[in-house]
Every structure is written in C-alpha cells, then in structure tokens.
Amino acid sequence: MSATVPTYTAGDYRTDLKPVWCAGCGDFGALTALYRAMAEQQWNPWETVVVSGIGCSSRLPGYVATYGFNGIHGRALTLATGVKVARPELHVVAVGGDGDGLAFGGNHFLHSCRRNLDVTYLLMDNEIYGLTKGQVAPTTPQGDKTKSTYYGNPEPSFDPCELAISVGATWVGRAFSGDVKGTVGLISKALAHRGFAFLNIMSPCVTWRGEDQFKSFKAKARPLPEGHDRTSRAAALVFTREKDVMSLGVLYEIKAPSLIDRLAEMKVLASSKQTKEPTTDDIVRSFLPKL
Amino acid sequence: MPSRELTLGIVGSGGDGVVTVGDIISQAAAFEGLNVIKTEAYGPQIRGGESSCNVRIAVKHIEAQADRVDVLVVFNWPDFNRFKGEMLPGDDAIILYEASDPTPVPEGIATKAQKIAVPFVQIATESAGTKAAKNIVTLGLLAELFNVSKDAIRAAITKRFSGKKAGLLDANMKGFEAGIAYAKTLGSVAEAKKLEYVKGSPKVLLSGNEACAIGALHAGCRFFAGYPITPSSEVLHFLSEWLPRLGGSVVQTEDELSAIGAVVGASFAGVKSMTSTSGPGLSLMTETLGLAAMAEVPTVVWNVQRGGPSTGLPTKSEQSDLFQAVFAGHGDQPRVVLSAEDVETCFHATVDAFNLAEEYQIPVIILADQAIAQRRETIRPESFQHAVVGRRVPTAEEMAPYRRYKETADGVSPMSFPGIKEGIYQTNGLEHDESGRPNSMHLMHEKMSAKRYRKLRPIRDKHQDFYRMGPEKADLGVLCWGSSKGPVLEAMEAANAAGAKVAAFSPKMLYPFPKAPFLEFLKSVNQILVIEVSYAAQFYKYIRTFVDLPEGRVKVFARSGGKNLTVPEVAEQIRKTLTDKPMREEVLI
Numbered sequence A: 001m002s003a004t005v006p007t008y009t010a011g012d013y014r015t016d017l018k019p020v021w022c023a024g025c026g027d028f029g030a031l032t033a034l035y036r037a038m039a040e041q042q043w044n045p046w047e048t049v050v051v052s053g054i055g056c057s058s059r060l061p062g063y064v065a066t067y068g069f070n071g072i073h074g075r076a077l078t079l080a081t082g083v084k085v086a087r088p089e090l091h092v093v094a095v096g097g098d099g100d101g102l103a104f105g106g107n108h109f110l111h112s113c114r115r116n117l118d119v120t121y122l123l124m125d126n127e128i129y130g131l132t133k134g135q136v137a138p139t140t141p142q143g144d145k146t147k148s149t150y151y152g153n154p155e156p157s158f159d160p161c162e163l164a165i166s167v168g169a170t171w172v173g174r175a176f177s178g179d180v181k182g183t184v185g186l187i188s189k190a191l192a193h194r195g196f197a198f199l200n201i202m203s204p205c206v207t208w209r210g211e212d213q214f215k216s217f218k219a220k221a222r223p224l225p226e227g228h229d230r231t232s233r234a235a236a237l238v239f240t241r242e243k244d245v246m247s248l249g250v251l252y253e254i255k256a257p258s259l260i261d262r263l264a265e266m267k268v269l270a271s272s273k274q275t276k277e278p279t280t281d282d283i284v285r286s287f288l289p290k291l
Numbered sequence B: 001m002p003s004r005e006l007t008l009g010i011v012g013s014g015g016d017g018v019v020t021v022g023d024i025i026s027q028a029a030a031f032e033g034l035n036v037i038k039t040e041a042y043g044p045q046i047r048g049g050e051s052s053c054n055v056r057i058a059v060k061h062i063e064a065q066a067d068r069v070d071v072l073v074v075f076n077w078p079d080f081n082r083f084k085g086e087m088l089p090g091d092d093a094i095i096l097y098e099a100s101d102p103t104p105v106p107e108g109i110a111t112k113a114q115k116i117a118v119p120f121v122q123i124a125t126e127s128a129g130t131k132a133a134k135n136i137v138t139l140g141l142l143a144e145l146f147n148v149s150k151d152a153i154r155a156a157i158t159k160r161f162s163g164k165k166a167g168l169l170d171a172n173m174k175g176f177e178a179g180i181a182y183a184k185t186l187g188s189v190a191e192a193k194k195l196e197y198v199k200g201s202p203k204v205l206l207s208g209n210e211a212c213a214i215g216a217l218h219a220g221c222r223f224f225a226g227y228p229i230t231p232s233s234e235v236l237h238f239l240s241e242w243l244p245r246l247g248g249s250v251v252q253t254e255d256e257l258s259a260i261g262a263v264v265g266a267s268f269a270g271v272k273s274m275t276s277t278s279g280p281g282l283s284l285m286t287e288t289l290g291l292a293a294m295a296e297v298p299t300v301v302w303n304v305q306r307g308g309p310s311t312g313l314p315t316k317s318e319q320s321d322l323f324q325a326v327f328a329g330h331g332d333q334p335r336v337v338l339s340a341e342d343v344e345t346c347f348h349a350t351v352d353a354f355n356l357a358e359e360y361q362i363p364v365i366i367l368a369d370q371a372i373a374q375r376r377e378t379i380r381p382e383s384f385q386h387a388v389v390g391r392r393v394p395t396a397e398e399m400a401p402y403r404r405y406k407e408t409a410d411g412v413s414p415m416s417f418p419g420i421k422e423g424i425y426q427t428n429g430l431e432h433d434e435s436g437r438p439n440s441m442h443l444m445h446e447k448m449s450a451k452r453y454r455k456l457r458p459i460r461d462k463h464q465d466f467y468r469m470g471p472e473k474a475d476l477g478v479l480c481w482g483s484s485k486g487p488v489l490e491a492m493e494a495a496n497a498a499g500a501k502v503a504a505f506s507p508k509m510l511y512p513f514p515k516a517p518f519l520e521f522l523k524s525v526n527q528i529l530v531i532e533v534s535y536a537a538q539f540y541k542y543i544r545t546f547v548d549l550p551e552g553r554v555k556v557f558a559r560s561g562g563k564n565l566t567v568p569e570v571a572e573q574i575r576k577t578l579t580d581k582p583m584r585e586e587v588l589i
Helices: A027-041 A057-063 A076-086 A098-104 A106-115 A160-167 A180-192 A210-220 A233-237 A259-271 A280-285 B018-031 B077-082 B120-128 B131-146 B150-161 B168-185 B208-219 B233-245 B256-268 B279-295 B322-327 B343-360 B442-454 B456-463 B482-497 B515-524 B538-544 B567-579
Strands: A048-052 A067-070 A091-097 A120-125 A171-176 A197-202 A221-223 A246-253 B005-013 B035-042 B050-058 B068-074 B088-098 B114-118 B204-207 B223-226 B249-252 B273-278 B299-305 B336-339 B363-369 B376-379 B426-428 B466-469 B474-479 B502-507 B509-511 B525-532 B554-558
Touching: A027 A057, A027 A091, A027 A120, A027 A180, A048 A057, A048 A076, A057 A067, A057 A091, A057 B426, A076 A091, A076 A098, A076 A106, A076 A120, A076 A259, A076 B223, A076 B249, A076 B256, A091 A098, A098 A106, A098 A120, A098 A160, A106 A160, A106 B256, A120 A180, A160 A171, A160 A197, A160 A233, A160 A246, A171 A180, A180 A197, A180 A246, A210 A221, A233 A246, A259 B233, A259 B249, A280 B208, B005 B018, B005 B077, B005 B131, B018 B035, B018 B050, B018 B131, B018 B150, B018 B204, B018 B376, B050 B077, B068 B077, B068 B131, B088 B131, B120 B131, B120 B168, B131 B150, B131 B168, B150 B168, B204 B208, B208 B233, B208 B273, B208 B299, B208 B343, B208 B363, B223 B233, B223 B256, B233 B249, B233 B273, B256 B273, B256 B279, B256 B299, B273 B279, B273 B343, B279 B299, B279 B322, B279 B363, B279 B426, B299 B343, B322 B336, B322 B363, B322 B509, B322 B538, B336 B343, B343 B363, B343 B376, B343 B456, B363 B482, B442 B456, B456 B509, B466 B482, B466 B515, B474 B515, B474 B538, B474 B567, B482 B502, B482 B525, B482 B567, B502 B515, B515 B525, B525 B538, B525 B567, B538 B554, B554 B567
Parallel strands: A048 A067, A048 A091, A067 B426, A091 A120, A120 A197, A171 A197, A221 A246, B005 B068, B068 B088, B088 B114, B223 B249, B223 B273, B273 B299, B299 B363, B336 B363, B474 B502, B474 B525, B525 B554
Antiparallel strands: A171 A246, B005 B050, B035 B050, B035 B376, B204 B376, B336 B509, B466 B502
8 A cells, every 4th residue: 555645544434324233243343344444445435336135244235335235135146246247347345144145145156156256255154044033054053053943953064165165266264253353454355356255254143142152253263374375275175164263364365367357358359350349230230141 | 823922831850950941041031122930849859859940931011920831841741740730731732741751641631732752862962962951952942943032042051151161051052953953843833832022122030039139239238147048048149249249248147046136236337237038037036126126226127938837838939927027026016017029029129128227217027928039030120220218317416415216206216326426325125215224114115115106107108108900990909919919910901801890909018008098999999809828818817907898898819828829810719709799708717
C-alpha cells in the first residue's frame, strides 16, 4: 500500500442496519474482519458486490455498504457467477454458512472451485443450523446431539477445506472468527487472490452449540507450522480433517487462469475472425448464400 | 398441371442421412426465395434408430407443416412402420423406396400411389464410391423429378460439405449428378407434382431456437447461462458461438438452479441476461423466479415445451407448461408470460421479453414448444427488426437519496447497478422497504405487494398483444395459442373459402391476459371451439380463470402431445362444431 492517506476506513463499509445475530455470535467477528480487510484492499464500495444465500450468516450483505444481494438458500455462488462473468471488473464476495454452502449449495461449491471462478467465498462454519434452530449440518461432528439428531449425529462430517482443495480452488484458508486480527489478514489475502479463494471461518454458535464450542475452537486453534508448502496439494491436505487441533492460515495457494481469464481469451479468439462487431443484419445474412 | 406446393417425407435409420436430405432441399428452396417449413422426428436413441423428416415447400406463405406428403422416400420399411400415424402419404403420392430393402412394401398404404423401387445404395456406390452418399443421390432424383433448382441444391451441398474431408464434396456432387441421371430414366412419372415457381430473393432458414437466440442478441443480451435440455439446447449452442463475438459470455452451468441464479446475478449487475430451458428445467428454476419477482430483477427465460410430466416425451411437442409458466411458485409473485407461434415470432417474442423485463423489472417467460423451436422455417432477412428498450437508470434527483424500491405511480422504481457510485443498495428475497431493508410487517408487505403487482397494469394495457383472425362477425370462434395458431389459421381460411364464417383468437401475451380484446372477440362470435395440445385442457381452464365462457356454446378439443397439431385435425373439429350442436363439456377434473 502507498503512503498516502487511505480513502476508506473499516467504518466506511458499515451500513446502519443492526445485525440480527445473537449476542456472542461468531459472525460478528467475521463481519468486523471483513470491514477491515476491505479497508486494507481499499475497494471502492460501488465496484464491490457481496452476495449470499439463506442462513444466519447470509444476512451479512445487508450490513456491508457495498452493493449487496441476499438471495435464496444455497444459491449464493450462482449469483456470484452471474455478477462476475457479466462484469469481470467488479469485486465479488460470496458469503454464507455451512448448511447453505455445503448442503443446499454443495453442487455450486464444487463447480465454482472447478471453474476457478474469480470470487472470494467466505464460509462461516458453526457446525450447526442456527436460523432454523439447531439441526444437524454437514460439518457437525459425528455423534453430536442436535435438535434433529436426538440420539447423536449418525453421519460423518466433511472438512470444507479438504473439499475445496480437492476440486480445484486455487486459494484455500482456515480462520477462527474469535481471532479477529488473524481473520482480517486471511480475508484480505483471499480478497486479493485472483481465482477462487475459499476461506472457512470457524464461527461459533453460542445459542445452539453453547460456550463449549467457542472454548474448544479456541483451545484447538494454532497457526500452520512455519515452512508449510502451500503450493503443494498433498502438504495442504495434511491439515484437513484435523481432530485435536485446528490449523489456521493459508493451506493452499497456486496461480492458475480463472474462468474470467479463459472467457476473456475466448472473446479475443471469437472477435479475431471479424473486422467489426456483427449487427443483427450481419448475423442473419450469415445464413444466406455468399453471392 | 404443375403444382404450387410440394411436401416431401423422408424416412430411414439414424445413419441414412435423412435429416441431411431435408436440410439441403430446404436450404435450396430458401435460396430460391420459396417458403419452407421443415420438421424432424426421431426415436429416443442418441445415435441410430429411426428418423424422419417432413419438408413442405410452397410459393405462398405457409403457417403449418403438411399433414399428408406428396412424395415419400423410404430407405427402410421397418423404420417407416415406426412412424405410422405420423407420416402419411397422400392418396396420389409418389413413393420412392430402396430397391434392396428385404422388407416388402406394407399393404394398404396409399393404394393409388405410384410406388417406385429405386436402387439408391447401388447408384451411390457406383457414382460416389460409397453407399453413404445415397441421401445425396436422393437429392438428385428429387431435384429432377419435382423441379427444385439444381443450382440451388449444388450451392447448398457446397455450403454443407466444403471444408470437410478432402474429396467428400466431390464424391457427393457425383452422387447428386447420378441421381439426376437416374431420374431421367423414369420418364414423366411426376409431371403433376412438379413445382412451378418464379425465383425470388433468398430467405434465411432458421429454427425457432435459433430465431430466439438472434432475438436475444438483437435485444442486447450479453450474458447467457443454461443447462442442456431437449428441445431447447440449440439456443445454448448458437449463443456459445455468437455471444463472445459481441463481447458477451456463455456459461454452461451445473444445473438449472445455477443457470437462473447466474442470470439473476448478471442482470442485477446491469447486463441483459437470459436462460433457455424446457419443462423440467423450468420446474427447477421456479424458486429463483420468485426471487427475481421479489428483488425486481429483469429476467428472461425461454421455455420450450415438450411432452410431460416428468421426463415425458423429451423430443416431442406439447402445450402443457402453461399452468407452470403462469402460476408456479410460492407466494404472490408477478411475472409476464409471452407465447411464440412460429419461427419468426420466436425472434420477436424474445425481443419483447427483454423489453418488458427491462422496462418493468420483472421476470418474463416465453413459451415456445418443440413444434416451432426445432422446426426450420424460411424468413425474409428484412424481418429481423424490432425496437429495443434499455434499462431505466436513476436520475440525479432520484439519487438523493437513492431508494431502490421507491414507490411510483406505475410501480417501476429507478434501478441502479454496480459501478454507479450514488446508487449503492442491498437487496434481498426478504420482504423489504423502499430502501431494500428487510421488513416483515404486514402493512409493508401489503404496500410492496401492491407496488409489484401495479406493474402488471401498464403491461396489460400497453402491451396486450393478440391475434384476431377471420371475419368481424362469425358463426364460430376458435380459441388457441402458441404453435396451434398456424394449423388453426390454415383450417380457418380453408373453411371460410368453402363458405363458412369462422374467426380465431390467439393471445400473444398469455399473462397478464388480454381480457378486453378477448371479451370483444367473444361478442363477435356465436359458438366457441377451444383447440389445444394439452390433455388436461390447460388453456381452456386458464381462460376461465379470467372470463367464464358461455353455457352451451363451447366445445373443447384438447389432446395430449407427441404429434404436432395438423390442419385436417382442426378442420375436422371446425366442421363438427358447426354441424353438431356444441355443448359445454365438463372437461375432465
């Protein structure tokens, strides 16, 4: 960053809408970190779009003073795809929870990773359904009792970071919203990445997972070891499906052309055959015999 | 006496090149300025299996495919038998069939027809060196026997095969000339069916799906997302070539949920966008259409109807997505539904859809069906003109302060998009106030519902398009929509030419329903006949949600799809309704 006075402070990205979240919700930390990370990037609010689906954390676009679209359950990344492909010059951030992104929107998550869609995806992972009041989620540990698993969760969970690394995301990180400073740094890096940047933010739910979850996250959190080779898929996968620890940092980062880069190349290729942009009449007449 | 019209039917297996014969002869007739409607039918197999092609060529403008064929080419009788009831030779047809086919000519077909065994395979092998050229040999025979311009066919063959494997064009040309030579040995078998016409200026031959895609480009669409589905994938194919040439992008998404989401996202970002699909895809898109209605995002969906429900008849037509298009979705959500009636109106309806979507910030569904989306038809190149409406962006006054959902007289608020500095807003699928902030109070919901529904009024009053056909006063009024309009129009004209007084009404805008002109039409006719390709009579029931039809004067002809509606079918219903006492039948449940 240059030495000049920055145009935007974190407060400039805040709307005057009060979050609906419960007192002590981990999403406050993620939101605060997002304001500060946007200020670090000095993104123009009118050139930034935050999209989401449905869930507690999906309310977030209403609290950010950029363009925002709180859509429907599971489809945040579909909106993000349209915004970014149609207007590649915009900054696009998709946000949401584990149910929205991994259960309902799982397919869109896989394919956004595969395409290396040039957006940032912030997943606030609380290992539970909060908005619908406490049912089991795809990231809830096996055996945990929830409102919908009276005898304990019969299903294994998955690690979203492992998934993202496996299917083509080019930047994958893990943060803990209780560590706001660390989360700012990670969100800022994710925003700056060209390609699909996925940050799993462990974000405790005090209402449905109790204080224990926060304490457990805090106790398990530790930075990735120094010297971790984040360009290596194999090295990154070592820090997924962890049980007793929760490694925070940039797990994986590579440079690769994004969907936007490839579509831009196609536009160049397509227009190389023509001397000017075709009109409707040109298109129609291409179906007539050459005279 | 030579003829002013000719219908060809060609039947074979997938590898016989049946469709190529139809394509090339249709293309040649289009080059000559003739009018053509070409349809194809397939079995469900991906490769191989039976296929058929029906080409109607006429000097005058035509509205529908023909029911009976004048000339039938059969490469394989077992394949012909699979199209029984769909491919009918006229009584005096000329039937050219493969001489080496071991299956005998079926008994009882077109007893008065001339049935001529032609060694297509042998001629092809001897002239072009491959039996694969038998379809091109067929073209030679057809050109010579029925007077379709040989030069135009040569041009069409050249267009098709130039740039392909070396020697292929040359071999095909040899096959074509050999076909002509063979036809000359047959003498004057086809004198009465020879086409007589004056060459006109060339027309373009397009499918409804292609016409839709051109309409989208013309309207300024620069983003398309879609998932392949029969019978609408040609829109995706066409735009994948052309959109990048105009600076736009195509994304083939992982499913229809994603396609419609991306379209809403792109449109929110200020770029005109659309998707194309068929019934099953539209079902998946339903929830997001509600989001588009709630957030007031211009959204265009091209839906090509096929036989349903479920997987149904994926390759065949039906008019049974009407209820889904108009009513599907939870909550009270305004949208617009337009119809296309033939290939040319696929272009115009698409531009209209973009115009309405942009002007009123509303989802617009265009209902086509397989019968028009996949048939190829000639259009004058000058016809592709249609005014285009852009987005209403906020004025400086409206920016201070900007309210995305500001109350206005017509319900349309100024719509900003990313990149506009003073126009920042956050929107959502939650009920919201004028600024877009979530609000779940009853009074706000009432006020905003009223605002959204208010937009439908000017849409209905300013854009209620419909076709009113036939005499001003008539004994019988036929009600139809979409692809049924063509056969109804031809049957109506034939009945009137024979002295009857029949009129017809077909709404171009299905929702909001053009009630005022419809009531005028009802007053101008005595009896009423509803014609539609929906077993459950969706159109009849749909009309009655707005206007009750008079007791004792209504007859409903509603049948399931799988076969396109034909002129004789409609003619028969018109005749029966005029002669029998019509009654208001209790249509199913």
